[in-house]
Each structure stands twice: as C-alpha cells, then as structure tokens.
Amino acid sequence: MTNPKNTPEPNPADDELALEIADLERRLAAAKAKASLSLTPPPPISTAANHFLLLLSDSALPLGSFAFSSGLESYLAHHKSGHHPRTTHASFTSFLPLSISSYASTTLPFALAAYRNPSTANLVLLDDTLDATIICTVGRRASIAQGRALLSIWERSLAAALPREKADGLRGFAALLKAATTTSGGGGGGGEDDPPAVSAHLAPLFGAICRLSGLSCEQTAYVFMLGHVKALVSAAVRAGMFGPYQAQKTLAGPVVQGLINAVVAREWETPVEMAGQCVPVMDLWFGRHEVLYSRIFNS
C-alpha cells in the first residue's frame, strides 16, 4: 500500500473549517437579503387617484349596469327569429366591435367634454344635448338610470373622501336635478312640454366625477369604455351565450384592449356636436328591445 507524499492525511480540523465557511456564507447571504429588503422601502401602492381609478372601474360600483344589455338581448332575438338574412349569424364576437364603436361614437365625446370642463353650466349643457341625441326610449332610460345611480354614489359615498373644493363640484348640478325632478316628475322628456332642465345622463357625470377624483383623461376614457364592455360581457353570461371563464378571457384578451384603444383614439378630439351613430342598425335593435316577448334586461 502506497501513501503519496503530496496527498495530505484527512484532517478533522479542515472539515470543521469548511463547515464553518459554508455556515458563514449562508448567514451572509441571509443578512444581505434582509438588508436589501429593508434598504429600499416599497413604493406607495395607493395614491388617491389610483384608489379612485380602482373604485370607479369596479364591477361592484352599484350603477345597476347588470340590468342593461345595450341592445345585445334584442340583437340575439332578431337573429333567432329568422328576421334577418342568414349570412350573418348571431355571435358575441360580431356584436362586440359594433357595440364598442357605436357607444364610442355616440357617447364617449360627452364623457370627455365633461372631463375637460366639469363646470355646472357645461354639465347642464352636455346633459341636455345628450338627452336630445339619444333617439330611443330604451337607451334614454338606461343612460338616465345609471347616471342618477352614479350621482347618488358620488354624493353619498365618494365625495366625502375628497377635499372640500372637489367634493362640492357637483353640488350645483345635483340641486338642478332635484328641482327638475320635483317639478316634472322625473321623466326624461316626453310630451310637447319643455323637457326637464337636467336628466342626469351617465356619460357627462362619469367624465366629471373622474376629473374630480383625480383620474387622467386617458384613464377616464378607458374606464368609461371598459365599463361598457364589462356590462356587455356580463349580459352575455346572463343571457347564456358563454360562461364566466370565457367572459374573463374575453375581457382579458387583446381584442377588447385593442378595440377600446382604437375608439378612444378615434373620438379623442370629437366635439359633442359631431358625435353621432356610426352603426345605424344598432338604433333599430336598441329601439326594438321594447317589442321582445320576454326580456331579462332593461335594454
């Protein structure tokens, strides 16, 4: 048996040393990790504007949006009844881009205009002008119901969380609405008599509230359109077109994002005088929601 001179005898002291080094290295790494955590404090997740962005985009915002299908239910009924050429079949993927485009061209300019000038005088003018441009009873009902719900949420819940000068931003408008509803019974226009001074449509109030809550104009436009899409998708689920996973997939997918960005860019500078219907058949489906035999939605 040979014992080469250059190979040292195994030494128990060396083993101990190696263990100690390994242990020290481990403790150093742990200390470094701890240090890096405590050295850079986390950025604040919550700014007031972000907080309100999340609130205003929340499906739980009690606007009653779930009660409206924006013509989807009527569209489906018209295609089921064979009232339409068979070349186009009813599907959510055909309806969605038409609905987004139509809602943006008719309504988004009013939300943007209210954001850019949320003074009471301008809000009253925008509200009255929008009331004159919604040419169907069903659409008017839906817009007013959600607008009034939003104004109530603002007054009762959101405004108190903001500084005084913001919180008071809609006082004047709310007072006019109160006066108009007590004198005219709250109708959104009807007979030959003068229509009420204000009706409280959703779009201008949404724009004004986003401004008062500190959202950017881009966020306002995006959340406004996303709210429409969320209501449509939820209506599709309730109408049994697809299930909740498909709903989330649709919402998360690139198509919805792309379409919203496209229409926001398209309507970014459209003055309210130039707003109008770009999908005329949408007016027909919307208006004919009233002649459906059975309905699960109010629009």
Place this chain on the structure above:
Amino acid sequence: MNSPFPKSSSTPGEGLIVARLLSDGATSGLSAITYQYPLKLITPSRPSETRSVLVFLLSYGGGLVGGDVVNLTVDVQAGARLSVVTQGHTKVFKSASPDIITSQTMRVDIAPSAALCLLPDPVQPFEDSVYEQTQIFRLAAGASLCLLDWVTQGRTARGEDWSFVRWEGRNEVWSVGSGEADATGGGRLLMRDAVILDSGHHGNHPQMKSLRESMHAMGVVGTLVLRGPLVKSLGEFFLAEFGALPRLGARDFRSDEAKMKDEEGLSPLQKWRAGRLAMEKESKLLWSAANVRGCVVVKFGAPAVEAARVWIGAMLAREGSILQNFGEHALMCVK
C-alpha cells in the same frame, strides 16, 4: 333672355325659399325663390293643389358633383305650408380625393302655425363619394315639421354596397321663442339625429367591422321626424303601430283554422296591419319609433330601397293627415 326658372342669386350654391300665407288667408305662396348652380329650385307655375305650396329641390345634372356646396335657407312664415320634394335620388358623385367634401346644408325657420313637409327621395352616394348633410329646423311654438332623411347603399346595379368614403347626415330640431329676431342662435335643441357612415371609422383596428359589415345587409336606412300640431296624429299613429308590433320571440299556438276564424273578425285597421306586417317580414324591414322630447322619431332600415319606400308610403297613406294637410304632391317621392 327669359328663363323659365326663377332668377338666380349671386353666391354660388346659395338658395332661398320664403313661403307665406297669401292674402286670402287660406293658400300658401312663395314670396322668394332664388338659387345658384349647382342648386336648382322649381315651383309649378300652375299648381294642381292648394293645400301647400310645392318646391322641387333639384340639382343641375341630376346630382351633386364632388366638391359641390349647397346652402339652402328656407323661411316658412306664419300660417304658411310648404312641401319640398325631389325628382329621383339625390346622387352624390365621387370625390377626386377624400378631402374634397360635397355638402348640402339646409337652415329652416318655421313660424307659429306654419308647417314644412320635407319628403324627398333618398340620397344615393356613389362609390368614393364624400358627403356631409346638415339640416337645422328652428320651430316656433305651434310650428309643424315632417322630415324624412334616408340614404342608400349606392348603385346596386354597379355592385356598390356602402362603397363611399364617408356619408354624414345631421338633423337638428330646435324650439325658438316666437318673437325671436336673432337667426344665429338662441332656442333649445330638442332633437339631434346624427348618422356617421365613415369607411375609415371602422378600419382603425383589425377586429373592427368594415362599413359594409356594420350595415348588416341593410340597403337603405332612414329617419322620419315629426313635430307639431299638424303631424301630431301621424306621430301618435307611428307610436301606436310600433306598440302594436307582434312580440318578437312569441309563439302562435293557434291552429290554421283558428287563425282563419280570428281573421274574419278583424277590423279594417287590423286587416291592414296584418298585411303590412307580412310585408315587413317578407322584405326584412326593421323599424322603431320613439318620442324624443316632443318629437316622434321613426328609424327604419331594409335590404331593398323600394321596400322601404313602399313601407313609408303605406304608413303615411294609411294615416292620411299628410295628404289632408299638404296635398297629394307632398307624397310623390314615397309612392
């Protein structure tokens, strides 16, 4: 040289119609009718009817060439009744480039107890045309308006199917105080009906439908707007007929015999309605009616232009008050 047409005004494309009540207190006449190329206005020299004064709204060459601008001012004075019609579709020829806009603007003032009946043929925009139409109606208290505005897919014989660059139509109804002298502003907007058919509108995202797809196989879409005492019953008629439409998705469980039996007991109106509903179904015509702040707004669309013409003509004829208040000639474009 004596022209058979009224004297032309000086500004290109400008036109003016002033209708007034004649001294007999019953018939309407024109106190002014002037126009300039490309606009042409004609009124029959020996009118066959006296219930309203008739004016043909025409254009030289039977259409508007790319870049044509028409500005028509209409003043219907107290108590007068004016009917405006066309002779065939208003053709809009192609523009050499998308920034050349062909436009027609009509500003109308209707005085107390005066009335305008505007029932033209539809606008037919050709391939590559760019058209903007603005019609502003300012109604004093007690004034009446019947307005039809419709647009077609183009020349189907040439394969056109919403092949234009852009078509925009805006109709506004304002209520103004009767004593108002200021023609530039004032009053309250009661109704704005705006339709924007823009081929570029739908092309800015790959998932966006093309203009043709978004028209959903409709070949014509239109709007009828009614306001004021002379068309009150007509407005109520449209709302009542809309309310009487059969419920979509309802099932008819009656046997054929029971149906036959039920039909025997129908009133003349119910029989007429049944026939009209069959026609609506056959021609795939869709319509709706709503009261928008005192204006009755009827929207309709159909795959074929003639089906829409027959339908609107049948509705107006059945109710009868346009004939009664404006005469047969007011209805010539919807027959």
